[in-house]
Amino acid sequence: MLYFPAALQELTDQFARLPGIGGKTAQRLAFYVLNLPMEEAEAFADAIITAKRSIHTCPICQNLTDRQVCSICEDDLRDKQVICVVAEPRDVVAMERSREFSGVYHVLHGVISPLNHVTQDDIRIRELLMRVGTGEVREVIMATNPDTEGEATAMYISRLLRPMEVKVTRLAYGVPVGSQLEYADEVTLSRALEGRQEI
Numbered sequence: 001m002l003y004f005p006a007a008l009q010e011l012t013d014q015f016a017r018l019p020g021i022g023g024k025t026a027q028r029l030a031f032y033v034l035n036l037p038m039e040e041a042e043a044f045a046d047a048i049i050t051a052k053r054s055i056h057t058c059p060i061c062q063n064l065t066d067r068q069v070c071s072i073c074e075d076d077l078r079d080k081q082v083i084c085v086v087a088e089p090r091d092v093v094a095m096e097r098s099r100e101f102s103g104v105y106h107v108l109h110g111v112i113s114p115l116n117h118v119t120q121d122d123i124r125i126r127e128l129l130m131r132v133g134t135g136e137v138r139e140v141i142m143a144t145n146p147d148t149e150g151e152a153t154a155m156y157i158s159r160l161l162r163p164m165e166v167k168v169t170r171l172a173y174g175v176p177v178g179s180q181l182e183y184a185d186e187v188t189l190s191r192a193l194e195g196r197q198e199i
Helices: 006-016 023-035 038-054 089-098 125-132 148-164 186-194
Strands: 079-086 103-107 139-142 167-170
Touching: 006 023, 079 089, 079 125, 089 103, 103 125, 125 148, 139 148, 148 167
Parallel strands: 079 103, 079 139, 139 167
Antiparallel strands: none
8 A cells, every 4th residue: 555646756766776875864854855935846856867967077086077087186376296096976075074185096896805896897996007107196195994895906006006106195083183092992903003293
């Protein structure tokens, strides 16, 4: 027995397909959208369609852009000899918030994950190798997450880059600022000790 009109059920089902959205949250979102004024609902739908039509990957760094080349790759003040490799476009946003990195990026669009059937051919490693192969890159910073898949991806890429005579580094890990040592796990403390610096 259907409790809702078919169109409402379809809207709920579409929201439920989003990552991290369960059935109840999807239902709440569907009801929220139904209660929007028509012009706001149309603006919401138009924003989705416009984003899908206009946003694509930058041919250089593979980040998302609505221009021919993204603003970071286009910026002459960025150090094009240093590439920071990240897994997802949202990681670029996180790095940029620090305001510490002045190089350029390369977005892999995923990490190697055999359990999820993601191989090295499914992510943008080939494009990175082509960039480094020009001989104009002096350092590649691996900034994938410090989990099993991120580590495996970083190690795999570093092995591929070794013959190219480019410096390959990894982001340092350690105890987060503002936290307490008693709550840090063994691996985090071990990495913090390995990456210690003189003060």
